[in-house]
Amino acid sequence: MPTPTLSTAKASAPAKIILFGEHAVVYGEPAIAVPFNTLSAIAEAVPADRGSGLTIHARDLGMRLQLGSGALIEELDHALIYAAKLALDHLNAPVPDLHIEVSATIPLASGFGSGAATAAALIRALSAALGQPLEGDELNALVYEVEKMHHGTPSGIDNTVIVKNSPIYFIRGQEPQPFSVGKPLTFVIANTGIAASTKETVGAVSELIERDPATYKTIVEQIGSLVREAKALIEHGDVQGIGQLMNLNQRYLHSLTVSSSLLDSLVQTAIDAGAIGAKLSGGGRGGNMIALADTANAEQVAVSLQNAGAARTWITTLGS
Ligand code: PMV
Numbered sequence: 001m002p003t004p005t006l007s008t009a010k011a012s013a014p015a016k017i018i019l020f021g022e023h024a025v026v027y028g029e030p031a032i033a034v035p036f037n038t039l040s041a042i043a044e045a046v047p048a049d050r051g052s053g054l055t056i057h058a059r060d061l062g063m064r065l066q067l068g069s070g071a072l073i074e075e076l077d078h079a080l081i082y083a084a085k086l087a088l089d090h091l092n093a094p095v096p097d098l099h100i101e102v103s104a105t106i107p108l109a110s111g112f113g114s115g116a117a118t119a120a121a122l123i124r125a126l127s128a129a130l131g132q133p134l135e136g137d138e139l140n141a142l143v144y145e146v147e148k149m150h151h152g153t154p155s156g157i158d159n160t161v162i163v164k165n166s167p168i169y170f171i172r173g174q175e176p177q178p179f180s181v182g183k184p185l186t187f188v189i190a191n192t193g194i195a196a197s198t199k200e201t202v203g204a205v206s207e208l209i210e211r212d213p214a215t216y217k218t219i220v221e222q223i224g225s226l227v228r229e230a231k232a233l234i235e236h237g238d239v240q241g242i243g244q245l246m247n248l249n250q251r252y253l254h255s256l257t258v259s260s261s262l263l264d265s266l267v268q269t270a271i272d273a274g275a276i277g278a279k280l281s282g283g284g285r286g287g288n289m290i291a292l293a294d295t296a297n298a299e300q301v302a303v304s305l306q307n308a309g310a311a312r313t314w315i316t317t318l319g320s
Contacts, residue, residue, distance in 0.1 A: 011124030015039035015112040029224030041104035043125035109195035111282020181319025182237025193311025196286030243277025250279035258284030273304035
């Protein structure tokens, strides 16, 4: 393999939030997700000394990872090194002499897709530094492979919304559909400050379905129906209807045992503070909840959530 000419490159990828359909999406039902650009992962690649190989400095993890200039084998169990190796194999490129700094403002294991965002930013910077930038479906497929390391059986929603950086209506294995937003929607996002493993919550749902398919498969299908309805309501700008479907989705997620006492109480706090609807977002049992609010009331909802124990809150508008 010829040694490519290397250049400096900087790339990023946004966080994401799931509005409807988490967990059910793993079983082929639709889900709706949007990028959350307030939080992002950044990767900066700089050519390094000849023969030094590839160093990835994951600043937030306090880790320096190395992929040698010989065989592509070292530290493959780390997701970032695995991502780099996948990209190099895909490009049929030798290990370059590069230093890549990776950092993120996205809280880890919080339902914001930090794993997919970091992998996407890293592969973007690495491939651009090699002069063979990876984007679109190629990048998405590589990030999906990295996601498997985090999740076991990911639906692919995280990597798809993060790589596309646009709102998507997603069904596993199908081309994601864009959708329009009839009226701007203001969401308050609250992070519980509790890191939770999506692999574990996905595993818990799978056990429930195995144990009692009649009950839990039906819940999954009911979530699918409400997501189809939610897409139509978002397109028509029916804000009250969207809020009601969020509340219904939360009840189903609670039945699937992926809520938690803190998530339940934050959902209730948001409703008591005047939110139109609220639900957990992402894998659950920690991570995030989202509330739909009137623009005028969003700040009040956020303050109430902080007072009720949210570690951090953000306000974001979809379709503005
Ligand atoms: O990464 P999280 O916490 O947003 O969870 C991903 C959404 C799930 O539906 C729970 C899992 C999946 O692979 O779709």
